[in-house]
Amino acid sequence: MKTVYSYLTLAALTCSATSSSIDASFEALHNANLNPWKRATPQAPNGYEPAPVDCPSTRPSIRTASGLSTQEREWLQKRRNNTIEPMQDLLSRLNIEGFDASGYINNNRNNATALPNIGIAFSGGGYRAMTNGAGGFAAFDSRTPNSTNSGHIGGLLQAATYVSGLSGGGWLVGSIYTNNFTSVQAIIDEGDDGIIWQLQNSIVEGPESHGIQLLNTVQYYNNLQDTVTSKADAGLGFNTSITDYWGRALSFQLVNASEGGPAYTFSSIQDDEDFQNGNAPMPILVADERAPGETIISLNCTNIEFNPFEVGSFDPTLYGFAPLRYIGSNFSGGELPDDERCISGFDNAGFVMGTSSSLFNQFILMLDGVDGVPEVVTSALRGILGAIGDDNNDIADYSPNPFFHFRNGSNPSASTERLTLVDGGEDLQNIPLNPLIQPVRAVDVIFAVDSSADIIPPTDSAQNWPNGTALVATYERSLNDSMQNGTAFPSIPDQNTFVNLGLNNRPTFFGCNASNMTGPAPLIVYLPNSPYVYTSNTSTMQLSYNITERNAMIQNGYDIVTMGNGTVDSQWPTCVGCAILSRSFDRTGTDVPDVCRQCFDRYCWNGTLASQTPAPYFPELKLAPIDVRSGVGKFAPNVLGVALAAALSGYLML
Ligand SMILES: *[C@@H]1O[C@H](CO)[C@@H](O)[C@H](O)[C@H]1NC(C)=O
Ligand SMILES: *[C@@H]1O[C@H](CO)[C@@H](O)[C@H](O)[C@H]1NC(C)=O
Ligand SMILES: *[C@@H]1O[C@H](CO)[C@@H](O)[C@H](O)[C@H]1NC(C)=O
Ligand SMILES: *[C@@H]1O[C@H](CO)[C@@H](O)[C@H](O)[C@H]1NC(C)=O
Ligand SMILES: *[C@@H]1O[C@H](CO)[C@@H](O)[C@H](O)[C@H]1NC(C)=O
Ligand SMILES: *[C@@H]1O[C@H](CO)[C@@H](O)[C@H](O)[C@H]1NC(C)=O
Ligand SMILES: *[C@@H]1O[C@H](CO)[C@@H](O)[C@H](O)[C@H]1NC(C)=O
Ligand SMILES: *[C@@H]1O[C@H](CO)[C@@H](O)[C@H](O)[C@H]1NC(C)=O
Ligand SMILES: *[C@@H]1O[C@H](CO)[C@@H](O)[C@H](O)[C@H]1NC(C)=O
Ligand SMILES: *[C@@H]1O[C@H](CO)[C@@H](O)[C@H](O)[C@H]1NC(C)=O
Numbered sequence: 083m084k085t086v087y088s089y090l091t092l093a094a095l096t097c098s099a100t101s102s103s104i105d106a107s108f109e110a111l112h113n114a115n116l117n118p119w120k121r122a123t124p125q126a127p128n129g130y131e132p133a134p135v136d137c138p139s140t141r142p143s144i145r146t147a148s149g150l151s152t153q154e155r156e157w158l159q160k161r162r163n164n165t166i167e168p169m170q171d172l173l174s175r176l177n178i179e180g181f182d183a184s185g186y187i188n189n190n191r192n193n194a195t196a197l198p199n200i201g202i203a204f205s206g207g208g209y210r211a212m213t214n215g216a217g218g219f220a221a222f223d224s225r226t227p228n229s230t231n232s233g234h235i236g237g238l239l240q241a242a243t244y245v246s247g248l249s250g251g252g253w254l255v256g257s258i259y260t261n262n263f264t265s266v267q268a269i270i271d272e273g274d275d276g277i278i279w280q281l282q283n284s285i286v287e288g289p290e291s292h293g294i295q296l297l298n299t300v301q302y303y304n305n306l307q308d309t310v311t312s313k314a315d316a317g318l319g320f321n322t323s324i325t326d327y328w329g330r331a332l333s334f335q336l337v338n339a340s341e342g343g344p345a346y347t348f349s350s351i352q353d354d355e356d357f358q359n360g361n362a363p364m365p366i367l368v369a370d371e372r373a374p375g376e377t378i379i380s381l382n383c384t385n386i387e388f389n390p391f392e393v394g395s396f397d398p399t400l401y402g403f404a405p406l407r408y409i410g411s412n413f414s415g416g417e418l419p420d421d422e423r424c425i426s427g428f429d430n431a432g433f434v435m436g437t438s439s440s441l442f443n444q445f446i447l448m449l450d451g452v453d454g455v456p457e458v459v460t461s462a463l464r465g466i467l468g469a470i471g472d473d474n475n476d477i478a479d480y481s482p483n484p485f486f487h488f489r490n491g492s493n494p495s496a497s498t499e500r501l502t503l504v505d506g507g508e509d510l511q512n513i514p515l516n517p518l519i520q521p522v523r524a525v526d527v528i529f530a531v532d533s534s535a536d537i538i539p540p541t542d543s544a545q546n547w548p549n550g551t552a553l554v555a556t557y558e559r560s561l562n563d564s565m566q567n568g569t570a571f572p573s574i575p576d577q578n579t580f581v582n583l584g585l586n587n588r589p590t591f592f593g594c595n596a597s598n599m600t601g602p603a604p605l606i607v608y609l610p611n612s613p614y615v616y617t618s619n620t621s622t623m624q625l626s627y628n629i630t631e632r633n634a635m636i637q638n639g640y641d642i643v644t645m646g647n648g649t650v651d652s653q654w655p656t657c658v659g660c661a662i663l664s665r666s667f668d669r670t671g672t673d674v675p676d677v678c679r680q681c682f683d684r685y686c687w688n689g690t691l692a693s694q695t696p697a698p699y700f701p702e703l704k705l706a707p708i709d710v711r712s713g714v715g716k717f718a719p720n721v722l723g724v725a726l727a728a729a730l731s732g733y734l735m736l
């Protein structure tokens with residue numbers, strides 16, 4: 083991952099792109115509701131092409147990051163109140179002996195800020211991360227059948243304030259939210275006949291043409307090209323890159339709308355009923371800032387967050403936020419000059435998800451040399467590569483840069499008209515924790531689902547498990563005086579200790595002792611990918627999964643966060659409750675119940691180090707395996723995924 087860019091340069095291709103105007107059907111699309119599910123809405127004025135709109139009465143501007151946005155603060159009032167009932171139900175179900183959960187919540191009912199403030203984070207790691215994370219998401223979600231039974235932890239999602247995702251984890255979070263906060267179960271119930279998460283259809287071949295998807299592979303590529311060309315040709319200073327193609331392609335997998343919903347914007351989530359009324363947590367996607375061709379220095383790269391209201395950073399470098407709905411407008415010095423129009427539609431949902439996962443845009447570049455890729459695909463691809471040109475733009479191009487001439491002294495891109503963003507995991511912080519450890523957000527506990535592939539081939543082809551690298555990276559950044567900017571993080575041991583003590587094989591709490599930290603920081607409930615009923619260490623490069631495999635990944639993910647619904651440790655659900663309450667106990671001066679002390683003894687990392695080189699890590703299934711061979715349905719062979727995995731194995735750890 084750290085080296086891959088320099089090796090992957092575009093082949094000089096002579097085929098030039100067939101340029102054509104936007105398909106007329108797009109014009110109709112954003113007004114028509116063609117879809118069975120309502121969702122984040124097609125608010126963009128002209129499909130994928132950003133276009134001028136009337137400015138709001140207060141002209142949009144860039145703000146400094148000295149606090150939360152007014153919109154987030156207002157939304158929090160509703161959200162915190164709405165977490166009270168679900169939290170009361172959840173804590174009662176989790177059965178914390180010697181602790182009156184209902185009484186505790188009732189005593190603090192009039193002051194939601196005294197109650198636990200929960201964040202959930204889903205790491206990157208391609209489809210492995212999306213599906214493993216989806217299992218966790220389903221387990222946290224009280225809408226999943228049986229998730230509120232004894233041994234389960236459903237309702238955690240309904241009690242949470244924030245849900246962040248990065249790269250493959252961002253596909254999960256972005257997809258759920260662009261589809262009207264649908265549930266993982268609802269997606270599974272669609273079987274192999276649904277529109278989204280049809281991972282048996284490789285993203286390089288496009289969707290199967292049925293239902294609302296009417297395109298064959300060639301039309302799919304033409305569609306990607308036409309939509310991206312429409313943005314490039316808009317004459318408003320937009321520069322497209324390979325990430326535009328990637329984001330459009332992803333949309334066909336993730337957005338339940340005809341042709342991947344070219345007009346669906348990430349900012350439209352703010353108008354979703356569930357979100358607006360505070361009935362769902364706030365989704366946040368994470369990316370990194372990096373100039374083209376530059377190498378990321380883990381400690382000083384600026385972390386960028388996208389939430390439904392804004393894009394920007396709390397880092398001391400950029401330290402500012404732009405209104406997401408109006409990016410693409412020509413801001414300068416934090417203002418939109420009087421003679422500049424308001425632009426909308428730049429924050430296409432797929433483009434935002436593609437930005438957070440830009441590492442994977444390399445797929446598109448690699449295909450030309452892979453055996454087994456149909457000729458029809460490679461020729462379509464050459465057309466696209468020709469359109470991109472020889473410049474290896476392996477970035478997402480946010481031109482015009484909303485932060486142009488904003489905070490000239492410290493903002494690394496203040497003097498460039500381009501803001502270039504890349505995969506949020508490139509700085510090794512592969513779990514999107516940065517937005518959740520900001521002191522202004524006052525998060526008490528973060529459930530961190532880690533699907534990273536840290537232990538990578540060629541160590542052994544069966545690896546791809548996490549080893550704590552993502553937590554180490556965030557911890558190290560929190561110790562860096564020039565970047566931490568008021569954030570604190572629990573102390574985290576080295577990766578050898580993770581492997582030697584099995585901290586990467588079972589849930590572990592970090593930061594149990596709130597007084598042993600440089601400042602207020604959340605308790606981290608680390609939930610590493612590990613095998614319960616399925617060997618879920620699939621390659622990051624695996625580009626397609628048949629439905630049975632996909633569902634096995636999801637089921638294993640469910641078992642990871644519930645410890646097999648309490649079958650591996652019957653006390654685990656109680657311990658989840660204790661983790662939720664830990665900071666709140668401190669804040670309200672409540673005695674910690676005995677059962678919680680036992681949990682903390684069992685699950686908290688106690689500061690012990692074991693830094694010697696570990697033996698090779700080959701974890702065994704904790705429960706009886708699922709048989710994926712018994713699956714039924716129609717599936718495409720996984721030729722592309724296997725070929726690509728072979729071609730690229732060893733490069734990528736995300
Ligand atoms: C979104 O889902 C909710 C149920 O959670 C439903 O009440 C609402 O009507 C849906 N919104 C749209 C626009 O379909
Ligand atoms: C939240 O609940 C408190 C206490 O019941 C109440 O005073 C406040 O108005 C509520 N806020 C919102 C936005 O509903
Ligand atoms: C609400 O609780 C917080 C944290 O316990 C406390 O700091 C604050 O003073 C309380 N506010 C009110 C109005 O009681
Ligand atoms: C829910 O649990 C019941 C028994 O406890 C079981 O029969 C049923 O199949 C489960 N449903 C799902 C969707 O897992
Ligand atoms: C952006 O596009 C414009 C016009 O299409 C072009 O002149 C300019 O060189 C491009 N900038 C970059 C950085 O690619
Ligand atoms: C990060 O630090 C390196 C080495 O000190 C420096 O060369 C680079 O310019 C810095 N990058 C940013 C974005 O500040
Ligand atoms: C964070 O960085 C900004 C910009 O440099 C600075 O103004 C602010 O005081 C910093 N906050 C903390 C808590 O250090
Ligand atoms: C942990 O993962 C990193 C890559 O993220 C790797 O460099 C390191 O060797 C691994 N260490 C162990 C003990 O697995
Ligand atoms: C845990 O419950 C979920 C949802 O009902 C189910 O899919 C999974 O198979 C269960 N796991 C075990 C180990 O029973
Ligand atoms: C801390 O944990 C290690 C292993 O995880 C254990 O061997 C040791 O006894 C524990 N120390 C204390 C003081 O509990």
Ligand SMILES: *[C@@H]1O[C@H](CO)[C@@H](O)[C@H](O)[C@H]1NC(C)=O
Binds near residue numbers: 572593595599689
């Ligand atoms: C407490 O903090 C010190 C560093 O200040 C660290 O070495 C130690 O591991 C921490 N202990 C725990 C349990 O976090």
Ligand SMILES: *[C@@H]1O[C@H](CO)[C@@H](O)[C@H](O)[C@H]1NC(C)=O
Binds near residue numbers: 631710711713714717
């Ligand atoms: C799904 O993939 C598995 C390999 O992981 C294979 O054994 C199984 O036969 C496939 N199922 C179908 C229906 O193709």
